[in-house]
Amino acid sequence: MLFDEIRRAVVSGKSLEGFIGQEDVKKQVLSALMSAHHMVLIGPPGTGKTTLAKDVAGLLGEIEVIGCGFNCIPEDPSCPFCMSAGSGKGKKKVLSGIQRFVRIQGSPDLTFEDIIGDIDPKKALEHGAFSLEAFKPGKMFKANNGILFFDEINRCPAKLQNALLQVLDERKATIGGFELELYSDFIMIATMNPEDDSTESLSDVFLDRLDVVKVGFPETQSVENTIVSSKGLSLCKVSPEMLSIITGFIRHLRNSSKIEKKPSVRASIAIYERAQANALLAGRSEVCIDDMRSSILSVLMYRMRLKPSEEYKTNVLDFINQELSGFLDRIESQGGCP
Structure with missing residues (x-):
């Protein structure tokens, strides 16, 4: 599991070096990660929340994945394409820790297709609209084996927050219309500015799946x-x-x-x-x-x-x-x- 990789990195002495100061914040983040918890970083703009999330990606090492759109591990494929092709098949590529960092920018215009995926029109004509071959994975699946950074999550509609509930709990998502479950193992780090009153509130059921870490201005x-x-x-x-x-x-x-x-x-x-x-x-x-x-x-x-x-x-x-x-x-x- 991805969280196991984080634990090994922390135990080996790796730290969140790019985020300067606020040692208690870094301790809280590492504690949540070692406990296999997703989290939301709460604080005003310009307090280093994005830097902190990228530092977490820096804890991850290089990884070889299959270029299937789901970043499957060759020895343990998880998407239907790679599983049907057989273990280790498909064109491979190497991702560094920071390349395993996938960002979603929260906004009222964000759609299900951005997060979960969409139908590729060309492939739909060739294979059928509800064929698996026509499915184009969204960022939730592109973050498989990496970090899903959801910036300003409270700026996106509540129904999109709810789309993440199953995958945060079970590391898999049911895709409507395809009648199958797709696997995605990622660490979600979300951010929000509590002083922004022009946004959606996060639901209790969503927050129940996240640890909250408060980030402030430099202490000295x-x-x-x-x-x-x-x-x-x-x-x-x-x-x-x-x-x-x-x-x-x-x-x-x-x-x-x-x-x-x-x-x-x-x-x-x-x-x-x-x-x-x-x-x-x-x-x-x-x-x-x-x-x-x-x-x-x-x-x-x-x-x-x-x-x-x-x-x-x-x-x-x-x-x-x-x-x-x-x-x-x-x-x-x-x-x-x-």
Whole structure:
């Protein structure tokens, strides 16, 4: 089983290295995986949920599969095509751990065909609409022997969430019209933003099949500095002090009681990169405070939102300017550099 492979990888010393900080979150994820549990990562945008899921795929090693659309193992085929052809038959290919990562992007437009599969019109004409040969597997089956990453699962209709119930329990799905059950062994890692109120709620029966792991913003400024400097582009020199000013201002905004939608680490990274670009455009090889200041509004305008009670008093641009001036004045009074 796939979960056995994960257990062996963790016991051998592999870890979730790409996800920086939040050690308790990583512990919760590994604990769920070693217990053979699927999970949903809950947290605001920009907290590294996708990075964490890809790190799980990194725990998986290379695997040889048959190119049947179901990623069957040659020694133990599971789809009807490979089983009828015989063990080990069919064109083979090798998948790395990250290639075993299959993503579904949740949206109201998502269909059963995207998740489960569809009828191939050309093959339907040749073999018949309800022949197995005409079935084109969806991402649920393409994730066989890998990770099914369902991003923003609460943005898709509830009936599509329910389509996953059987396969999460039994590792197989009954396909209507074909009168057969198809096998798929995957680890599902879903994500959702609990603050997004324009989405579907997850049903109790669906959540009953998932462990919930809460993911937050970096716990300390030092951790956020490490994330920004390692994930952001390196175009020119950024001093440690300047990096701390960038991340410090974003963390200052997150702590404001006047903000409804808080800026994420993506905002820190974007300012870090734009400040470097501004320095190069000005003919300098090191970022100064003006480079950071001139990128703030462009980066933050739609990455944060004021509470309705504050929008009556000011607009977001004036609020950012006022907060930035006050933040830089405090740094200067403490002997820092603006």
